[in-house]
Amino acid sequence: MTGALPLVEVRDLSFGYGSQPVLEDVDLTIGGRDFLALLGPNGGGKTTLLKLVLGLLRPWRGEVERRLSGRHGAMGYVPQFTNFERDFPLRVESLVLMGRLGISGLLRPYRRADRLRVAEVLDRLRLSALARLPIGELSGGQLQRVLIARALVGDPEILLLDEPTASVDPESRELLGAVLSELNAHIPVVIVTHDVGALSHQVTRVAFVNRRLREISPPPAGTAAMHTCRPPRETGE
Amino acid sequence: MSWTGALELDLVRHALAAGLLASVLCGAIGVFVVVKRLTFVSDGISHAAFAGLGLCFLLGADPRLGALAAAVVFALALGLLGTAAARQHDALIGVLYAVGMALGIVFIHRAPGYVPNLMTYLFGNLLLASAGDVRLTFWLTALVLGALLVLRKPLVAVAFDEEFAAVQGVPVRTFITVLLVLVSVTVVLLIQVVGVILVLALLTIPPLTARVFARDLGWVIAISIGVGLAATAGGLALSYRWDLPSGPAIILLGAAVLAAAYLGKTLCRGAWRRDGAWRPRR
Numbered sequence: 077m078t079g080a081l082p083l084v085e086v087r088d089l090s091f092g093y094g095s096q097p098v099l100e101d102v103d104l105t106i107g108g109r110d111f112l113a114l115l116g117p118n119g120g121g122k123t124t125l126l127k128l129v130l131g132l133l134r135p136w137r138g139e140v141e142r143r144l145s146g147r148h149g150a151m152g153y154v155p156q157f158t159n160f161e162r163d164f165p166l167r168v169e170s171l172v173l174m175g176r177l178g179i180s181g182l183l184r185p186y187r188r189a190d191r192l193r194v195a196e197v198l199d200r201l202r203l204s205a206l207a208r209l210p211i212g213e214l215s216g217g218q219l220q221r222v223l224i225a226r227a228l229v230g231d232p233e234i235l236l237l238d239e240p241t242a243s244v245d246p247e248s249r250e251l252l253g254a255v256l257s258e259l260n261a262h263i264p265v266v267i268v269t270h271d272v273g274a275l276s277h278q279v280t281r282v283a284f285v286n287r288r289l290r291e292i293s294p295p296p297a298g299t300a301a302m303h304t305c306r307p308p309r310e311t312g313e
Numbered sequence: 314m315s316w317t318g319a320l321e322l323d324l325v326r327h328a329l330a331a332g333l334l335a336s337v338l339c340g341a342i343g344v345f346v347v348v349k350r351l352t353f354v355s356d357g358i359s360h361a362a363f364a365g366l367g368l369c370f371l372l373g374a375d376p377r378l379g380a381l382a383a384a385v386v387f388a389l390a391l392g393l394l395g396t397a398a399a400r401q402h403d404a405l406i407g408v409l410y411a412v413g414m415a416l417g418i419v420f421i422h423r424a425p426g427y428v429p430n431l432m433t434y435l436f437g438n439l440l441l442a443s444a445g446d447v448r449l450t451f452w453l454t455a456l457v458l459g460a461l462l463v464l465r466k467p468l469v470a471v472a473f474d475e476e477f478a479a480v481q482g483v484p485v486r487t488f489i490t491v492l493l494v495l496v497s498v499t500v501v502l503l504i505q506v507v508g509v510i511l512v513l514a515l516l517t518i519p520p521l522t523a524r525v526f527a528r529d530l531g532w533v534i535a536i537s538i539g540v541g542l543a544a545t546a547g548g549l550a551l552s553y554r555w556d557l558p559s560g561p562a563i564i565l566l567g568a569a570v571l572a573a574a575y576l577g578k579t580l581c582r583g584a585w586r587r588d589g590a591w592r593p594r595r
Contacts, residue, residue, distance in 0.1 A: 159477070
């Protein structure tokens with residue numbers, strides 16, 4: 077991270093569901109060209125931390141400061157598949173177009189510029205041939221790329237991805253890595269993952285989240301060490 | 314009497330007009346009810362509407378307005394509470410539904426003077442629709458469809474993925490509440506067509522049928538409206554021809570169409586598979 081103020085600053089943050097604390101005393105700054113991987117067990121609070129950074133949840137204590145342009149869609153978000161129904165009657169291009177919702181205005185129809193941007197991003201993610209398919213017919217890897225496309229068409233100033241490599245075929249994984257490093261040349265990327273090995277040569281910072289956040293960066297020398305600190309894969313979530 | 318002769322009767326024309334308007338509405342709003350999994354909530358709205366309807370009977374006011382007011386208030390309350398919370402407490406809310414229903418029946422029973430036929434409200438009777446009912450139905454239909462058209466972008470976004478919509482700056486709670494209010498207006502209009510008990514069927518059968526054929530929200534809505542219109546017109550014709558109660562006739566015809574759609578799709582898919590022409594899922 078270079079001299080300028082960080083884009084996102086999490087200070088002394090605590091949060092929980094009901095009376096159950098999930099995160100305690102978390103401090104974190106994200107900015108510059110960070111590529112931050114959040115590791116940790118299921119239920120450790122990784123996804124919750126993303127949602128707090130996005131402003132979807134309000135912290136119990138502490139604060140999240142965002143130094144973004146304030147325009148809608150300035151935070152690119154790639155959620156897990158569980159956020160929506162896969163049998164929702166929607167074509168790939170319509171889903172991706174929703175990433176322009178904030179920019180185009182809630183009540184105004186989508187314009188030519190919106191559709192052009194969608195076509196561009198679909199092309200970059202090798203999804204052009206699938207644009208007219210209903211989302212229910214996509215493979216896991218294809219759907220993952222579609223969700224990333226939706227986040228990218230909004231021209232985000234920071235990108236947050238929740239388990240983007242969870243159900244992804246090798247081809248999609250490789251493409252994903254390339255696209256993320258391209259983006260990372262301009263904006264910071266935060267990725268929740270079980271599988272840091274897949275993106276090991278891009279990650280510049282690693283933090284372990286299990287109720288508390290412990291940063292273990294710069295990452296241990298070499299990717300071999302990264303594999304060893306990968307927590308066991310668990311079911312659920 | 315011939316079909317054309319029947320259409321010359323005010324009674325039949327009013328029934329047809331009110332029924333067709335309401336089915337355009339249920340076709341469109343029903344799609345949101347199905348994709349957003351709001352059937353349980355819609356059921357609650359219809360029961361609340363029934364309580365309001367009964368109360369207005371007791372007080373001598375217009376029962377339609379009572380139903381509309383109660384349904385909209387219930388929708389606003391649910392919107393404030395959040396539908397996720399409603400699903401969490403579904404057993405308790407189920408009790409509330411029954412209470413609404415029981416209250417409605419007690420109110421109507423206690424109403425002084427002429428006691429209307431309860432069956433009319435429980436199972437609907439389009440043939441009782443007056444010119445005034447048709448006018449009210451027209452304006453409410455125009456209102457709901459207009460709102461859907463203007464608010465389609467945020468409504469679809471919220472229906473599909475609430476968190477992403479929030480990140481894009483959509484006030485999610487507000488739009489869920491708007492959706493619930495639109496559903497409640499639709500439910501009140503449908504009570505006249507098929508009655509409190511059968512509202513749910515008319516909200517779900519057309520979109521479910523449409524989803525068998527279409528995989529794109531616009532087409533699902535278009536086909537759903539078509540199925541709603543066909544079921545209402547056909548059901549009314551059946552009811553006229555064989556002297557059946559109109560509400561159940563509409564629902565049974567709709568259900569038959571849905572079953573035929575599923576069956577047809579299954580058979581076609583089997584045939585395609587045998588030809589080897591069926592596209593693999595990836």
